[in-house]
Amino acid sequence: MYSKDVKRCFALLIKIKQLIEIERGRTILLKLKNISKQFAGKVILDEINVEIENGEIVSMLGPSGSGKTTLLNIILGLTPMDSGTIIFNDKDISQTSMKERGFNIVFQDYALFPNLNAYKNIIYGLKNKPKLISSDELDSLIEFLELKPHLLKGIDQLSGGQKQRVALARTLAVKPKILLLDEPLSALDGVIKETIKERIKAITQKYKLTTIIVTHDPEEALTMSDKVLILEQGKVSQFGTPKQIIHQPNNNFVEEFILRQLKIKRDNIYDLFEGCHA
Numbered sequence: 001m002y003s004k005d006v007k008r009c010f011a012l013l014i015k016i017k018q019l020i021e022i023e024r025g026r027t028i029l030l031k032l033k034n035i036s037k038q039f040a041g042k043v044i045l046d047e048i049n050v051e052i053e054n055g056e057i058v059s060m061l062g063p064s065g066s067g068k069t070t071l072l073n074i075i076l077g078l079t080p081m082d083s084g085t086i087i088f089n090d091k092d093i094s095q096t097s098m099k100e101r102g103f104n105i106v107f108q109d110y111a112l113f114p115n116l117n118a119y120k121n122i123i124y125g126l127k128n129k130p131k132l133i134s135s136d137e138l139d140s141l142i143e144f145l146e147l148k149p150h151l152l153k154g155i156d157q158l159s160g161g162q163k164q165r166v167a168l169a170r171t172l173a174v175k176p177k178i179l180l181l182d183e184p185l186s187a188l189d190g191v192i193k194e195t196i197k198e199r200i201k202a203i204t205q206k207y208k209l210t211t212i213i214v215t216h217d218p219e220e221a222l223t224m225s226d227k228v229l230i231l232e233q234g235k236v237s238q239f240g241t242p243k244q245i246i247h248q249p250n251n252n253f254v255e256e257f258i259l260r261q262l263k264i265k266r267d268n269i270y271d272l273f274e275g276c277h278a
């Protein structure tokens with residue numbers, strides 16, 4: 001009798017917690033459960049467990065070969081996993097095809113069609129579903145990404161930042177359920193990099209779009225994201241907010257790989273600054 005009451009009490013508390021989270025707009029959109037993957041007998045991903053909330057920007061961060069792109073491709077539905085479950089909106093999509101998942105990716109090299117101009121690239125995905133986005137929405141997207149003056153240009157007439165924005169517009173035009181970005185800033189530098197960073201943050205807010213970004217740059221991950229997933233040799237080393245990662249690194253790897261890189265960057269800048277005054 002007593003244990004039944006305790007169970008009921010717990011169930012009620014869980015329900016209340018869920019209701020509070022829904023009220024705060026915090027609902028889990030994507031759950032990765034025990035995801036594992038091997039290539040040619042080598043473990044690439046080992047029991048990955050992560051929960052991503054609706055509207056969050058999550059960066060996957062780790063050194064080369066740690067499994068970031070493989071995990072992104074598994075979420076996209078491009079690479080099959082060996083074991084594990086993917087839950088999207090409370091539905092098991094582990095066996096759902098890439099097309100039916102409705103996620104969309106901007107590849108590192110943007111993968112734009114060189115024979116089409118910027119505008120034709122942007123509307124490419126709408127060929128078979130023109131009603132997906134109204135012309136007003138499309139105009140507003142083009143306006144928001146400041147692409148109006150570039151619409152008739154060929155891809156080879158665009159700068160790196162403009163190509164990046166065309167690739168983002170093409171992906172956003174088909175209204176993805178989740179936006180996946182593979183190293184979105186790696187081909188950019190300086191001011192353009194900062195502008196695109198701000199733009200990606202603004203897009204996710206404007207379109208309330210859950211976004212997963214692959215990067216190997218700690219600064220990028222910590223300044224762009226709500227949460228950072230740190231991978232080390234196919235295992236989750238830490239998953240938390242940038243604040244948690246900076247103030248409470250889980251282990252030596254996080255401390256050494258992430259924080260040390262940031263310290264070196266900072267020291268380099270300070271050295272340069274002091275050098276200027278010498």
Ligand SMILES: Nc1ncnc2c1ncn2[C@@H]1O[C@H](COP(=O)(O)OP(=O)(O)OP(=O)(O)O)[C@@H](O)[C@H]1O
Pocket residue numbers: 039040044062063064065066067068069070071216
């Ligand atoms: N199709 C494949 N066949 C065999 N091995 C693969 C395949 N794809 C990836 N790998 C291997 O899996 C490991 C993880 O690769 P992955 O691309 O996921 O790492 P990453 O963290 O994204 O690295 P990077 O930052 O260099 O892109 C690497 O050792 C890679 O060689």
